[in-house]
Amino acid sequence: MGAKPVTTPIPKGLKLSSESGELLEDVSKYRRVVGRLLYLGFTRPDITYVVHQLSQYVHAPRTVHWSYVMHVLKYLKGCPSLGLFYPVSTDFQPVVYSDADWAACMDSRKSLTGYCVFLGQSLVSWKCKKQVTVSRSSAEAEYRSMADVVTELMWISFILRDLAVHFQLPVSLHCDNKAALHITANPVFHERTKHIDIDCHVVRQQLKEGLVTPVHVSSSLQIADIFTKSLNAPLFNFFKFKLGLVDFYQIPT
Structure with missing residues (x-):
């Protein structure tokens, strides 16, 4: 492809x-390329968000959607050797980040969940997915995202224990929404929080059991x-670096 590379996907x-x-x-062309991008996303978390967005329209793709598929390819052309780097010296202490984009879907107004789980400095799990129900507030959307990542953390913790890998509890769960953190820490549910599904309160349960502790983080570090x-x-490249994505052609030997 002879197009000029771009800096973001x-x-x-x-x-x-x-x-x-x-x-x-x-x-068929759209579906074929998006399918390959989904496969590439298993090792390239930097394109997870955009590929998730584009994959929602494979049933009836439009010209605008195809133009942004091409935009992703231009981005990949500029960083073909980018990949996840797992340092030898890392520890196995889990660290979790959870975020949500309230009413992100222009068609359904459902929110978007995003999270990532690190073991030390190594990224081991990440996800971007549309929430099942419409959230009435940003706090509710963030709280649902926290529930998803806590469930993922529970699964990872079971695996670590089976492998006799020790880590300290509680695990830090980073969130940038103070209202969602307040709901987690508040032992009394008010009328305005009753509409949140029961399964979301797994966060509260795991907080009581000592698996996680909510930590507020600024949006610039989320x-x-x-x-x-x-x-x-600039912000995309900063987060990309924090995920552990490096250019393998530039790693010192």
Whole structure:
């Protein structure tokens, strides 16, 4: 592809919808490329968000969607040797980041969950997914995201214990929404929080059992932002570095 590389996989602030542009005549091409991008995303968390967005339209892709598929390919052209680096000296202490983009979907107004789990400095789990139900507030959306990552952490902790890998409890759960953190810590549920599904209160349960402890983190240091929204180049590159993505051609030997 002779196009000029770009610095981010998706322009800052972009929101896609099912009504943008004209329907593609050849949908098989779109589906084929997006399928390959989904496969690549298993080792490239930097494209997780945009590929999640594009994969929602494989049933009826439009010209606008195809243009941003090409944008992703231009980004990948500029960093073909980027990959996750796992340092030998890392420990196995889990660290968790959770984020949500409230009402992110332009078609359904469902929110977007994003999280990542580290063992020491090594990224071992990450996800971007649309929430099942519509959230009535940003705090509710963030709280649902916290529930998802706590469930993932429970599974990882079981594996670590089976492998006799020791780590300290509680595990830090980083969130940038103070209202969601307040709901987690408040022992009394008020009327305005009763609509939150019961399964979300797994966060409260694991807090009581000592698995996690909620920690507030500023938005500028919320690594999970890279899984929930399109960012400007400096912030995107900062979070990309924090995920452990490095250019393998530039690693000192």
